[in-house]
Amino acid sequence: MELVENKTFDQERALYGTRDLLVRHCQFDGPADGESALKECRDITVQDCFFNLRYPFWHDHNLTIAGCELTPLCRAALWYTEHAEIRDSKLHGIKAVRECGDIKISRCDILSPEFGWSTRGMQMEDTHVESEYFMMRSDHVYLDKVDFKGKYSFQYVQDMVIEHCVLDTKDAFWHAQNVIVRNSVVKGEYLAWYSDNVTFENCLIQGTQPLCYCTNLKLVNCRMGGCDLAFERSQVEATLSESPASIRNPLSGTITIPAETEVIRDIPGADGEIRVQAAE
Incomplete structure (x- = not known):
């Protein structure tokens, strides 16, 4: 050489x-x-x-x-x-x-x-x-222990895994497909609108109007105490260890929360089930 x-x-x-x-x-x-x-x-x-x-x-x-x-x-x-x-x-x-x-x-x-x-x-x-607009339209992405700040991140991404990260963002994961976020903090409004097959596991999620217009959305053992107006028009299966301030018009699936919260149903077809199951 x-x-x-x-x-x-x-x-x-x-x-x-x-x-x-x-x-x-x-x-x-x-x-x-x-x-x-x-x-x-x-x-x-x-x-x-x-x-x-x-x-x-x-x-x-x-x-x-x-x-x-x-x-x-x-x-x-x-x-x-x-x-x-x-x-x-x-x-x-x-x-x-x-x-x-x-x-x-x-x-x-x-x-x-x-x-x-x-x-x-x-x-x-x-x-x-x-x-801003970090990783837009990218695929097969893996992030571990990344400290991120900026708007409009991960839009249109596909096949992505994120672990042990702190994401301070807004309008993140719009139109994203096949994404898993584990053991991370996700802060920012309007999270993951119009996404498909996105999963959050053991995450802290904060910000207004998260996870709306989603399909095949899944949350496992996540905290959403800093959120309101969550899950609007989404198809979702969620088990939360901390309830959001409010849930609006989930279309289908089951959202299990540890404590009562405000549930808004003001459109036809908002048939998602809300279960209250106190932590043992």
Whole structure:
């Protein structure tokens, strides 16, 4: 593997199309303001580098990024890239990952609106994220110990598992399909509207009007004390360890709650069953 070390690059396509390369302690910055430094590369490892220019990692294969900083000026950093691992790095440019496949991210700090769109096979752990429209239209996603903040997350996602996360969001999981959220905190209004086959297990859910217009919705041992007007027009099977302030017009299924709460039925067909079963 060829080594490139302690250099500064600012020209267009500085290392375009290279193979079997280790780039270490380099800076991609300067007055030439060149784009696409490592485009169309294969079998590349980048360590302890600084990226302040646009579009560095497009159409790459077998990429490792470790200990790097991608600044807000490093826009759209990874697009159309396959088989990449990113660890111990800062991704602070808008649209940092899009239309990629088989991406592993760990111990990173991500400040990136519109991150992760249309990505297939994302694994992320021990990472802080701030983003809007995070992971939209992505599939086969796994998050573990992710601290997330931002609006409109996980819309139109499919085949996703989330564990041990804190999600501070709104309008999350709209139109999502085949999602499991376990042992997590989910804060934010209008959660998971129009979703199908979404399951929450052992979660704390907070926010107004959650889980409306859902089909095949399931909740297992969840707390919803910070919610109101839940389950409107949803098909739901739920066992709750903490009741929401109110439930509105569930269409079908059974919602088991530990204490009485307000139940609003003001439309035809709101036939979901509410059972009160005190915790033993």
